[in-house]
Amino acid sequence: MSFLTGGLVRLSEMLPILPPSEKKIATYILENPQEALSLTSHEIGKRSLTSGAAVNRLCKSLDLKGFQDLKLRIAGDLQKAAVQGFRDIELDESSFSIIEKMTSNSIQAINETAELISPDELSRAVTVLQNARTIHFFGVGASGIIAQDAQQKFMRIDKSATAFTDFHMAASLAAIAHKDDVVVGISFSGNTFEVAKILELANRKGAQTISLTKYGPSLVSEQADIRLYTSKTKEAAFRSGATSSRIAQLHMMDILFMCVASQQYEKTLTHIDETREAIGFLTESMKNRKKKFFYEKS
Known part of the structure; x- marks a missing residue:
């Protein structure tokens, strides 16, 4: 189970x-994980x-309940098969190797992200999203794509949601945020100044705030009421790590979405069916229109 692993990931990333x-x-501990399992905190400190x-x-720095919690996670880590780590592509590499x-x-990014999820923080996030009047997602650059993806998902289950990548537009929205709104700041680095300031503005208005950043303290997470994390993913020279980080962010948003959707299961099924029918209707209408256009031209 993912919540009983992740000790070594937390140690290495922090x-x-x-x-x-x-x-x-x-x-x-990282150099002697097996040995650490049989030691007390006093013995670890001494060694x-x-x-x-x-x-x-x-x-405490690792957001764990204590040394026993850390040891349980390390024990789970040692039961997993060894992985090779994040690898970059090379000059003239074959398509098979790149795949x-x-x-x-x-x-690996998905697995490590799952290991970093705090059940308590996830539960808090699901509750505030479930009860939100409006959910506002904000991210810059690649994180803006994650915000837009989240918006369309939550809108499909009848949740009022917005997504902004423009700092001024997001600031205007945060300035009029309601206490029943939720503002989600997305930044892989956690140090995107614009995202941190949007969360700060939202806090001033009394809105609930959620951050999604790589694991560890950051400018963005410090401004959030609820802090969610993805794996840092080891950035390589060709920045294939940026691809992995995007996958990890999408995975975390999918988890949030599915958790919220499951809380309103029957309503979710109804709304998904309705939106699917609407999209199908529009698609069929466009096909018929194109057929008619080409028929009249011929």
Whole structure:
């Protein structure tokens, strides 16, 4: 089960930004995961030349309940088959090899994202989205595509939703946000200034705010009431990691959508059928119009 794994992912992704004492502990565990399972927090602290208190602080930095929670996740990690890691494409690489690498990268990004999901935060996000008057999605660049995808999904189940990629338009919306609105800020890096400011503006108006960023503290997540994460995905020289990060973001949005949809199952089925029929009607009408046009021309 994904919630019983992800200990090693959290350690490796947070490693660069941890305080010195916590970094020593994280490094020790990453280098000796099997051994760490049989040690107490005091013993881990002693072997990493820190302290048991520092181990507890590390677990808090990882958004975990304690050292036992971390050990359970590491035990789950060690049961998984070894993966090769994110791989970049090379000069004149074969199509077969590119297919294999990109598929592997996407699968790994999805799996690691699942391991980073906090059930409590996900539940909170689903509740506020379910009760929202309007859901506003905002992202810049590639994250803007994720916002637009989320908008069309939620609209299909009769949720009032908007998606903005323009900072000024989003700022205007945030300025008149209602306390029953939800503003979702999407930024893979977590440091997109515009997204952080939109969430800050929404907070001032009393709206609920949700962030979707890569794992770890960031400008964007600090402004959010509810923080959701994707795997960092190791960016490679050719930026194939950017592709994997997009897949991870879409996966997280699909999880949110499906969770909300399941809470109103019968209504969801009705709305999906209605929208499917509407699209089918328009498609058939366009086909008939084109046939008539070509017939009159011939």
